[in-house]
Amino acid sequence: MIEVRNLYHAYRGENYVLKGINFSMGKEIVALVGPNGSGKTTLAKHFNGLLKPTKGSVKIDGLDTREHTVAELSRLVGYVFQNPEHMFFEESVFKEVAFGPKNLEKSEDEIRKRVSWALKSVGLEGYEERAPYSLSGGEKQRLAIACVLSMKPKYLILDEPTTGLDAKAEKRVVETIRSLKDNGHGILLITHDMNLVLELAERVVLLYKGEKVYDGPVEPFFDIALERYSLETPELLKLAKKLGVSFVRSTDELIASISGGVL
């Protein structure tokens, strides 16, 4: 479990940007949403110890993040950064993805298996010998995800993972997230994309000005007046409402509910 108790955070003596957050999550897909500057990244950076609480506590499977290093916590919590361009330092994609499992002292065979699985999951098979800096923006984003996947952390934080990805790549990332969840991982998905929330999330946490203003299931989340939080209701849900259907997750579900599955 990730357990956050009464968490306050202030950067270098400035005002609090997180104000009394209580939150816990296990093996589930949680979407963390909220307007720019609401504190999503600040909250998530507490989960692998990159930031430490100014007040309150964060525990990962019982480990207090104040008492453990980022290296120790990274075995449990993988973090894919919002802007991954600057995180690569190896000369090839293979080495970059192998770095994590190597540090975990996995066998050569296991490392190769993990690299090939991770690259396949993000659609970068065949890129093994390329230099990371030579990849396109979207490819770098996918490489960053692969680097974290190869460590198979119990919890995975994805900060805007689909920004800049084309439709095919986004689909792969969505499928990977689903399969990770089915394999017992907990996923925290930070996103502004409400379609992604609708498609993938099991629970939504909404931050606003450093406070948690909603934490619960997806359906009632979309009853909130989201414009107030600079978020937009998906077109699919607007259409469903006009057709008298209160909630659906996909176009197929909408068709089924208005035609009784005949179409």
Ligand SMILES: Nc1ncnc2c1ncn2[C@@H]1O[C@H](COP(=O)(O)OP(=O)(O)OP(=O)(O)O)[C@@H](O)[C@H]1O
């Ligand atoms: N290193 C820092 N030093 C000082 N203030 C910071 C720092 N990082 C973030 N902040 C401030 O903390 C607040 C929360 O920022 P944070 O990055 O957590 O927001 P966010 O919800 O992730 O936003 P976005 O949707 O734009 O990614 C903002 O007011 C931001 O300016």
Ligand SMILES: [Mg+2]
């Ligand atoms: Mg952010």
